[in-house]
Amino acid sequence: MAITTPRPWLASYAEGVPDDIELPEGSLFDLVEESVRQYGKNVALEFFGAETTYAELGDQIDRAAEGLRVLGVQKGDTVALVLPNCPQHIVAFYAVLRLGAIVVEHNPLYTPRELRHQFEDHGAKYAIVWNNVVARVQEFPKDVAVTTLISVDVTRAMPAGTRFALRLPVKRARESRAALTTTVSGTVVWEDLVKHRRIRRKVPRPVASDVALIQYTSGTTGMPKGATLTHLNLTANAAQARAYVPTIERGTSVVYAVLPMFHAYGLTLCLTFAMSMGSRLVLFPKFEPDLVLAVVKKHPATFLPAVPPIYERLTAAAKEKKVSLDGIQIAISGAMPLSASVIEPWEAQTGGYLVEGYGLSETSPVIAANPPGPTRRGGTIGLPLPSTEVRVVDPENPTVDRAPGEAGELIVRGPQVFSGYWKKPDETSAVFVPADEGDEGGMWFRTGDIMTISDDGFLTIVDRIKELIITGGFNVSPSEVEDTLRSHPDIADVAVVGLPSDRNGEDVVAAVVLAPGKSLDEQGIRDFARANLAAYKVPRTVVAVEDLPRSLIGKVLRREVKENLLAR
Numbered sequence: 022m023a024i025t026t027p028r029p030w031l032a033s034y035a036e037g038v039p040d041d042i043e044l045p046e047g048s049l050f051d052l053v054e055e056s057v058r059q060y061g062k063n064v065a066l067e068f069f070g071a072e073t074t075y076a077e078l079g080d081q082i083d084r085a086a087e088g089l090r091v092l093g094v095q096k097g098d099t100v101a102l103v104l105p106n107c108p109q110h111i112v113a114f115y116a117v118l119r120l121g122a123i124v125v126e127h128n129p130l131y132t133p134r135e136l137r138h139q140f141e142d143h144g145a146k147y148a149i150v151w152n153n154v155v156a157r158v159q160e161f162p163k164d165v166a167v168t169t170l171i172s173v174d175v176t177r178a179m180p181a182g183t184r185f186a187l188r189l190p191v192k193r194a195r196e197s198r199a200a201l202t203t204t205v206s207g208t209v210v211w212e213d214l215v216k217h218r219r220i221r222r223k224v225p226r227p228v229a230s231d232v233a234l235i236q237y238t239s240g241t242t243g244m245p246k247g248a249t250l251t252h253l254n255l256t257a258n259a260a261q262a263r264a265y266v267p268t269i270e271r272g273t274s275v276v277y278a279v280l281p282m283f284h285a286y287g288l289t290l291c292l293t294f295a296m297s298m299g300s301r302l303v304l305f306p307k308f309e310p311d312l313v314l315a316v317v318k319k320h321p322a323t324f325l326p327a328v329p330p331i332y333e334r335l336t337a338a339a340k341e342k343k344v345s346l347d348g349i350q351i352a353i354s355g356a357m358p359l360s361a362s363v364i365e366p367w368e369a370q371t372g373g374y375l376v377e378g379y380g381l382s383e384t385s386p387v388i389a390a391n392p393p394g395p396t397r398r399g400g401t402i403g404l405p406l407p408s409t410e411v412r413v414v415d416p417e418n419p420t421v422d423r424a425p426g427e428a429g430e431l432i433v434r435g436p437q438v439f440s441g442y443w444k445k446p447d448e449t450s451a452v453f454v455p456a457d458e459g460d461e462g463g464m465w466f467r468t469g470d471i472m473t474i475s476d477d478g479f480l481t482i483v484d485r486i487k488e489l490i491i492t493g494g495f496n497v498s499p500s501e502v503e504d505t506l507r508s509h510p511d512i513a514d515v516a517v518v519g520l521p522s523d524r525n526g527e528d529v530v531a532a533v534v535l536a537p538g539k540s541l542d543e544q545g546i547r548d549f550a551r552a553n554l555a556a557y558k559v560p561r562t563v564v565a566v567e568d569l570p571r572s573l574i575g576k577v578l579r580r581e582v583k584e585n586l587l588a589r
Contacts (some may be wrong), residue, residue: 025462026037026412029405036286037267041408044436045256048227050118052256060272060299066108067316073108075299076502081215085116086224088214092169094147096121096225099235101140101148101167103127103158105306106287107175109211114282114292115378118252119220121227123245126283130555133157141164143235143247143443148172148293151158155205172208175306176201193363201306205213229253235443236285238382238496243454243585245498247443248285248382258385259293261406266324266351272299272344273562274323279308279315279331285386286355286494288325300324301520307393310338321348326354327568328494330524332375336366336451341427346370351393353378356494357362357526358482361399377402380481381468383452385437386469402472409435410462413474419454419467428483431467439466479535488579490519502560505553506531509546511539516569517560518583531560532582536566541565564589 024041031040045052056065057079066073094100100117102124104110117124125143129151136157140148149171150158158170163546166274176184187198205535227233232464233255235247263269266580276295280287295302300323303316308331317339327335332352339346349371354363359377374393378404380386388411392401405411413429417420424428434453441449448519454465461573472480490497499517506515514534519527535541543563 022029024408024410025460026410028410028478029403029476032405033477035265035267035394035396035397035403036275038392039264039407042257042260042264042436042498044408045253045260046229047256048118048229048231048252049233049255049293050115050227052259052293053082053115053141053204056296056299060511062457063272064301065296066111066297067301067320068108068181069262071177071178073181074214078112080219081112082119083219084117084215084217085112086119087217087220088207089116089122089147090120090220090224091217092147092171092209092214094120094122096227096231098122098147099125099143099145101125101143101145101150102283103129103131103136103154103172105129105151105175106282106304107173107306108178108304109149109173109175110282111296111302111304112215113173117149118227118233119224122234123232125237126288127237128283128555129154130279130557131157132553132555134553135250135555136369137161137165139237139245139247140167147171147432148579149211150208151175152202153200159207159222170208171211171214172205173211174202177212190462196551205482209281227252229256232440234288236382238285245501246448248439249441249443250439254385254437255289255293256297256437257408258289258387258406259297260293261408261435261437262290262387263298263391264407266395268334269298269323269351274298274300275320275324276300276302276324277313278302278304278327279313279325279327280494284495285382286326286380289385289387290353308334310334311342313510314339314342315343317344317346317349321346322351322352322506325349325352327354329354329359329526330493332363332367333524336363336370339370340366347372349373350408352376353390353393355387357381357491357540363385363398379403379482383433383439383466384433385439387437388435395554401475401481403480404478405433406437407581408436408469409433409437411474411480412465413472414454416471419465420457423473425476426473427469428473430461430486431468431470431480433468434463434465436554484509488518490527490529492519492522492529493525497529497558502529502550502554502558504552506533506546506560511536511542511546513537513571514577516579516582518579518586520562520583520586522561528561529558530562530564532564532566532569532586535565 061076278291329479374389378390389399416430522528
C-alpha cells in the first residue's frame with residue numbers, strides 16, 4: 022500500500038514499533054501452520070485445565086478439514102460457526118479456511134429469528150453448531166439453505182475429571198451440564214468429523230486475496246450486514262497488533278480469551294493474533310472472575326484483551342480473594358470508553374499497562390490503540406497502527422480535512438480495511454470515499470465516528486454519526502429492536518436509543534407510544550423482547566411517551582428522543 026498522507030503519530034510510537042509492517046503473503050491457515058512448525062511442543066490451547074499442543078492442534082485441524090471435505094465443503098463455500106469459546110471453535114475455524122472456504126461467525130446467544138436472518142443472508146449449507154443451539158437451527162424453515170449440521174459438545178474438550186463431575190447426580194452439576202451441553206439428534210457429531218485421516222495435500226489452499234470471513238455488524242443503520250474480510254485483511258491486522266506490542270515474545274506469551282471469538286475484537290486478538298504468536302491461549306466459554314483467577318495463579322496473562330466491566334470485576338474479585346494479578350503485562354480495552362477509575366486500580370494491582378484501543382468489524386477490527394507504555398494518553402483511543410492512514414474530515418464533505426483539534430468524521434485506509442458488505446453493493450459504496458486526484462493510496466473507509474486528532478496524532482472520540490448502541494461491548498441496531506417492539510400489541514410506535522451507563526457504556530432504552538386504551542407494562546414488553554432478541558438487545562428501561570419527535574419528512578429524530586429522556 023502506498024502511503025501518501027502525512028502521519029504525525031509516527032513520532033509518538035513506543036520504542037521498537039515500526040512505521041509500517043511487511044504485508045503477509047500467505048493465508049490465515051499459513052499463519053497457524055507456521056506456529057505448528059515452530060512451536061509444536063508448546064501448549065496452544067488450555068480449556069478448564071485440558072491442554073492441546075500446537076502439534077496436536079495442527080493434526081486436529083487437518084483431520085477436521087478432511088472430514089469437511091468428505092461432507093462436500095469446497096473452496097468458496099460459506100460455512101457457519103455458532104460456537105462459544107472452546108477448542109473445537111479454533112479447530113473448526115482453521116479447518117474451514119484450510120479448504121479455501123469462508124467462515125461465517127455467529128453469536129450462539131442469538132434467538133432463532135436473529136440467526137435465521139443471517140443464515141438467509143449468507144446462504145451457508147454447512148453449519149458447525151454448539152449442541153445448545155442445534156434445536157434453534159433445526160427450527161429454520163425449509164427455504165433456509167442449511168443441509169449439513171455438525172454438532173459440538175464442548176464438554177468433550179474438558180479434562181476427564183471435569184466431565185465426570187458434570188455427570189454427578191446433584192443439582193449444581195446438572196445445572197452446569199445443562200448450561201454447557203444437551204442431547205441432540207439428526208446431526209453429524211464433531212468427534213466423527215475429526216476421526217478422518219489428515220487432509221489430502223492436493224486440495225487447493227487459500228491465498229491472501231481470498232475471502233476468509235463474513236463478520237456480521239450492525240453497521241450504521243438497519244439490520245446486521247456481513248462485512249467481507251479477506252485473509253490479507255485479517256493476517257495484516259494480526260501483524261499490525263504484533264508490531265504494536267514488540268515487548269511480547271513469540272512462543273512464550275499467555276493470552277486469555279475472555280472475549281467471545283465470534284465477535285470481531287475477540288476473533289482477531291485471540292483467535293488469530295494469539296495463534297500467530299505461538300501463545301498459550303486460555304479459553305473461557307464465558308467470563309467468570311473465579312475461573313479467570315484460578316488460571317492467573319498458574320499462568321498470568323501476558324496479554325489480556327477485554328472490555329472495562331471485565332477489568333472492574335476482575336480487579337474487585339482479585340482484591341476480595343487476595344489473588345495477585347502481578348505479571349499481567351498488557352491489557353487492551355475496546356468497544357466502550359475506558360475511564361481512569363478502571364485504569365488506576367488495574368495498573369496498581371498488575372504492575373502492567375491497561376490501554377484503550379479502537380476498531381470496527383469492517384477494519385478486522387483494530388484501527389488504533391494507545392501505546393502500552395509511559396507515552397499512553399488517557400481519554401484518547403491512541404494512535405493509528407503501523408501501515409494505517411487516518412484523516413478527520415467534514416462529515417458533509419469528506420474530501421475536506423479538519424484542522425488538528427477540530428471535530429470531524431474519521432476516515433481510514435490500510436490493509437485491514439474490508440472490501441465491502443456481503444452481496445450489498447449499494448451499502449458498500451455508501452461507506453467509501455474516493456482518493457483525491459494523484460493520491461495512489463486507494464479508497465477511504467468512513468467510520469461514522471466523530472473524532473479529533475491532536476498535532477502528534479492521538480485520536481479522541483467525540484460522538485457518533487451513526488446511531489448504533491454499544492452496550493457491554495456489543496453493537497445493537499436500534500432499528501432491529503424497534504422492528505421487534507412494533508409487533509407488540511400494546512405499542513403504537515417506538516424509538517430506541519442508548520443512554521449512558523457506568524457499567525455497560527450504554528443501556529438500551531425504548532421510548533414507546535402506547536396503543537389507545539393501553540397502559541405501560543414494562544416487564545411484559547421486556548419479556549416480549551427477550552423472546553425475540555438476544556439478552557443484550559433487550560431494553561433495560563421502557564418509557565411511555567405521548568409522541569415521538571419527527572423531522573419534516575416524518576423520520577423519528579432519535580437524537581431528540583435521547584435528549585428528552587436524559588432531561589427527565
